[in-house]
Amino acid sequence: MNSRHSHPHPQHDHGRGREHGHAHGHEGRRRTAGLRHRLGHLLRPHSHESADKVDRALESSAEGMRALWISLAVLGVTAIAQAVVVVLSGSVALLGDTVHNAADALTALPLGVAFVLGRRAATRRFTYGYGRAEDLAGIVIVVTITASAGFAAWTAVDRLLHPRDVAYLPAVAVAAVIGCIGNEWVARYRIRVGRKIGSAALVADGLHARTDGFTSLAVLLGAAGAAMGWRLADPIVGLAITAAILLVLRDAAREVFRRVMDAVDPALVDGAERALLDVPGVREVAELRLRWIGHRLRAEVAVVVDGDLTVRQAHHVAVAAEHALLHAVPRLTAALVHADPAPAPGMADPHAGLAHHAA
Incomplete structure (x- = not known):
């Protein structure tokens, strides 16, 4: 499920993601970040509309x-x-x-x-x-x-x-x-x-x-x-x-x-990944790409979420992930966020139909 400013994601490479799970430390950090973000909105209200x-x-x-x-x-x-x-x-x-x-x-x-x-x-x-x-x-x-x-x-x-x-x-x-x-x-x-x-x-x-x-x-x-x-x-x-x-x-x-050649500062990628992992509902960052278009940045992201979430819930996580990126990455003007279900035992790979297109 893509966020509201998105189109279908071109690739999904889960092999490069890192396992983070639902450890209590991560959950506490996410709740703290969410509270801090909401307080920031109260003090400095703003909009991310187009x-x-x-x-x-x-x-x-x-x-x-x-x-x-x-x-x-x-x-x-x-x-x-x-x-x-x-x-x-x-x-x-x-x-x-x-x-x-x-x-x-x-x-x-x-x-x-x-x-x-x-x-x-x-x-x-x-x-x-x-x-x-x-x-x-x-x-x-x-x-x-x-x-x-x-x-x-x-x-x-x-x-x-x-x-x-x-x-x-x-x-x-x-x-x-x-x-x-x-x-x-x-x-x-x-x-x-x-x-x-x-x-x-x-x-x-x-x-x-x-x-x-x-x-x-x-x-x-x-x-x-x-x-x-x-x-x-x-x-x-x-x-x-x-x-x-x-x-x-x-x-x-x-x-x-x-x-x-679409090079970006690796520190921007690190900061974007940290921001995504702080979003409630994001289990893993499967893919993260940034590119400059003139003096503005765009992002393409695939995040792993709980496979039991409804479409609306997964979309809510994707929007929250996009919102976090807009705050964390300077000069980012747009992000394409795709939500993938977490793999479960006995469940087929949801992207198996794309395997024959892999390089």
Whole structure:
């Protein structure tokens, strides 16, 4: 029996469940958790109706959009100021930093499109909605970081082969400091909002901005070397900037890859399992799956209940299990909960008809 927001469960793997039984310790813990939960409702009444879930999803998307546009404005102003100094000074280190800042600002565009698409309602073709557009935006960001690393490397190598003096060194130093401050502010803002709303793409973009701040400091070192007469300081710093970009590329690519592959933090799974086992009537968690769709989580669960329960009673347990998950798992917006009868001696496997579909 599925809970009220559910459809028939695709699989049922009871072999991976753990035997918990009806031990008195579990029952006492469940009664305590139930009492604590009811008191929480009295102190903080709320609803889990679909309209409330949509409102929370829209609010998180709006917060992500706000973070994008504010950071776009800050990085845009930073890049323009640095570009003016690049034209005057001819510094390739500052050029690499400027290009990286400009690319980082432009990554707001695919993320903005993803957040807008994520607000669209599910359709009969896209039955889970459009939240996965954020994962595509994350891939675009990784490609953008790769392109900026390649351009920075090319300009630095060209300057190593054809060295020349850098003009307006004080202006280069000031531009480097501006770049560092602007990028670090944007990095902190994007990472904070990204983690709050569960957007891996926005967190990756924040990490990108943080590395830009460090590369701006490298430009400052290059300007100091050039001021002391070392002509190769500028292109060498440009190569160092390339190496820094590659480091953030590795972190961003890993974050996006995990999201595309439906990876979740194992701590979320552990917390969800504990919450389910605290629900009165749940004997065992036979299957538990979590997946990100954009910056929202969905769950698919099979719980084992007493086989003598009526349909209504089993449904009540499934709804209570869904309710417990919505409280225990941050950013969870929907759960599919299926109630399976506990096996009894002499009773046939209720899923025997599906055995020939097993992988």
